[in-house]
Amino acid sequence: TQIKRHRRSKMGNSRLRDLERNSSFTKKEVTKLYKSFIEKFPNGRMTDSEFVFEMTSISGTEEYWAEIYDDIDEDNEGSIDFAAFLLGLQFFSNQNSTREKLIFAFRMFDSDLNGYLDTDEVNNLVNSLFNLESMSTHQHSNHIFPNHIDDEGPGVSMEDFIEACTKNHDILRAVESCLLTTIELNTDDAKSRDLKSFGHQAAGHGGENGLLKEGNTILKQYSDAEFEFYEDLQRQDEEVKKYFPDYLGRTRVQNSGNVDHYIILEDLTAGLEKPCIMDLKMGRSTFQPNAPRKKRVEQSALDKYSTSDTLGFRICGMRIYQNREAEYKVRDKPWGISVTSSNMESSLKQFIHNGLRIRYELYEAFLPLIEEVLAFFQTQSLYKFYGSSLLFVYDGASEEPVVRLRMVDFAHTVRVSDGTLDESYIFGLQTLESLISSIIYEGHVHSDAPHNFKLSHFPKPTICKFCNNFIWGPVTKQGYRCRGCSYPAHRHCYHLVPNHCTPNLLNVSKKKRKRSSKNLLK
Secondary structure (H helix, E strand, O other): OEEOOOOOOOOOHHHHHHHHHOOOOOHHHHHHHHHHHHHHOOOOOEEHHHHHHHHHOOOOOHHHHHHHHHHHOOOOOOEEOHHHHHHHHHHHHHHOOHHHHHHHHHHHHOOOOOOEEOHHHHHHHHHHHOOOOOOOHHHHHHHHOOOOOOOOOOOEEHHHHHHHHHOOHHHHHHHHHHHHHHHHHHHOOOOOOOOEEOOOOOOOOOHHHOOEEEOOEEEEEOOHHHHHHHHHHOOOOHHHHOOOOOEEEEEEEEEOOEEEEEEEEEOOOOOOOOEEEEEEEEOOOOOOOOOOHHHHHHHHHHHHHOOHHHHOEEEEEEEEEEOOOOEEEEEOHHHHHHOOOOOHHHHHHHOOEOOOOEOHHHHHHHHHHHHHHHHHHOOOOOEEOOOOEEEEEEEOOOOOOOEEEEEEOOOOOEEOOOOOOOHHHHHHHHHHHHHHHHHHHHHHHHOOOOOOEEEEOOOOOOEOOOOOOEOOOOOOOOEEEEOOOOOEEEOOOHHHOOOOOOOOHHHHHHHHHHHHHHHHHO
């Protein structure tokens, strides 16, 4: 199998001999188990929860294996390497009685869980436990269970199985070796999974490197840094973890001989009929101080060109459900980079515009959540977040404001111990809070005032305030302008502009003067 992205070199012969010498497993078995281990855990380490999960899938309770883990994780690091894992597997081989091992083997092959092994199940067991050369599977099955094959009874019971096996010295060793096959089956978990491409990404990579959806979870491409962040986060209080998606571990997906590794996260769109998403990349600086020089130069230029440097955040993407057209409007990364400080407020309003009106009540629901995140950052000094995003999610089909807000993307997040705050992220949150508050105020004051649009000529280059693109067209009458507030809009945009006209006092005065002049002439 070719391992994509996370190749690991073969274990050295001396290390292999040491592990073989200090365990009950053969060189071949150790090599096979190591291959499975490194394919599933590409950074070469297994966390405490992963160890407990893997071992309970073989036998025993979570409490039992948690105690074993505490014994082998001598340095209390929260993760172990392959050698320590092998030691944990050794505990199973050494500490369980012969009867317990045989009960495990019986249950593993009793596929219909009826308490008996029928002819097919016995043959499957014999094929798995023994390298058959001198006799057929059927002959070997009759040799071990002479009175239970080909009769009309229910098959081999657990007690019959234990009695027959204890009379055969070789079968116990075969059961222990079968543990390796079980581990192989547990790690090769991607062939029959119901995986779909996640269709609601507001930003990030598409195609084969995009997010995958499985049930109510999202599979995100694995990176050591992000995996380590989420693992570290699990040791924090619930009051800290609530700002992040639920983390469910990691997994591997096999496709056409390639193996990709993923982090498993909560699907923040689960249960929403028409999920609308906005991705804001937070912070004035979106690159780590120790990043390669080329990366620093590129990201620094992007931060200065976009609104990251001036506002402390930039828009990475939006997906907004439009009720009139019954389809999604998408704003991508290039569009977000083109947004300026002067039109950021109108750009943010697009996220809550459903094609019929601006839903100010959505930002009213988001604002307390933004304030909570800001309060968290004003006290937390554990992490510095570079290139991280704030994800806004709401249901475009719900009349009530159903909203969710989480921090995401931590491939460049670093753990710090200098006691300083993340001022870059705080600046972005404060600016965002101010802009959202201004939009909410506008909704309270002008939510019902309609525009009075007139087909107009624009002699100078003019930007449509609705879509932030230039108004192009014939020499005359390129678009529409509101008589009251001078709001400019495309021919195809003006009917989508919400009712929040703020009359321009100069325009009002001109109209009054015209009316006064007409009255004087009469």
